[in-house]
Amino acid sequence: MIKSVAIQGVKGSFHHIVSQDYFGENMQVNECLSFDDTVDALLSRKTEAAIMALENSIAGSIIPNYALIDNNSLHIVGEYYLDIQHHLMALPNQAIEAIKEVHSHPMALLQCKTFLKNYPHIKLVEAKDTAEVAKRISKQKIKGIAAIASKLASQLFDLTILAESIQTIKHNETRFAIVKRSNSEIPKEEINKASVKFELDHKRGSLATILNVMSDCKLNLTKIQSLPKIETPWLYAFFVDVTFENYSDFEKAKSIMKIMATHFKILGEYKNAKH
Template structure:
């Protein structure tokens, strides 16, 4: 059975690239123009799984996406780290001297500003999606306008890359979650423990040292805390939920920690258990 994967954006976007690289099999794509539409795709069973960006090594966490996962009780079943490589692409045969405007997402323009400053004659135009700009140039055969985006977009829309890897910071990575409506994870058998990472959410009483105590439990249970993100609780001003990622060598250590944390914290929830994808 061919799985249908929801992505934010259209084919040729970085979400699409992650879907292709993560699943490495024949998949169908459900193009969603917003993360809210992506959520609806899963809830309405228009797709079986979804790819959702969650944090960038430069820009930080996409906090609203944590809220979407939590609110809809989605399960994180995997993760993927993607090197964000931006390329300047045009219709075949065009040269950079002929380019009058560059259209792309504001973040993509910002990520390539050092390169763009070297071409002050080119007007920068903000657009809603990098891949959509590339698609429009291809469909309408637009000359004099370039797009910034992924190599996948250039290949998909038959555009020429006239300036590859123009991002200012080379070590720019985005972490993506693979999410599902239901809990799906590899089987655990003997020493072949495939699950070695989990994403958790909890709340704490407003008492001195409560967070430190929780962190000590994780340490004592041999969990490596790789991320902690706080988010305001809307109904309770200046109170926060905590979203954490932990990595472990043995699943039984993680299970022990969960049993203790369920008692110590409020509204404890396991958002997902999955295989840690090491950063390349």
């Protein structure tokens, strides 16, 4: 049983909500201001696990986080999908008309763009973390500034919600990875999803061939993300998520892909949270 988990952001952030839902409300959280700090907390053994957002149903992949997991040889041991509801909040007894600025994470501002267009007098200011803004407003008693954050943040920092669920697309989901220093402890028969990374030569049909191998081995491709190799122009690394019914099918595909691709690497084997 792990004792602490590193999260990007402060208590009240969406990463904090995932830590409570996944590990329980009594889990000790190590607050980090960036994903680099989150990984450092794990590598320096200040914590036994980390939670990292990987993709959002509206904004797409958070590509630097795939690279952080890969470059630091970390392992995805689980995943969690969280319904993201953005709320506009400020100190009590203020009308929305009295708000001069809204501070939040760039992704949150982007996801609430349509709502914010209705208030052209409000200046939008980017911040590192949604909940950190809420905490600062509360601590410093800042009037005239609102945060976009979770309902938990409003409760923790005694802020009033001025408008609920202001994100443009109401069904807004983020996929989070649970990351550890070593690979999963889950028995093989319970594993039905994997994240892998490989590189391919810049030859016609090389990607199509490897995707056919996955299909022939009964793997379902749920995600493919390319990342350019900075030191080698026009060479790409591919991050791929696959699901499967039987682990033996994945083992078969794995043995073929190791031969076909260069630098084949397993980033994680775990339970499919959407199963």
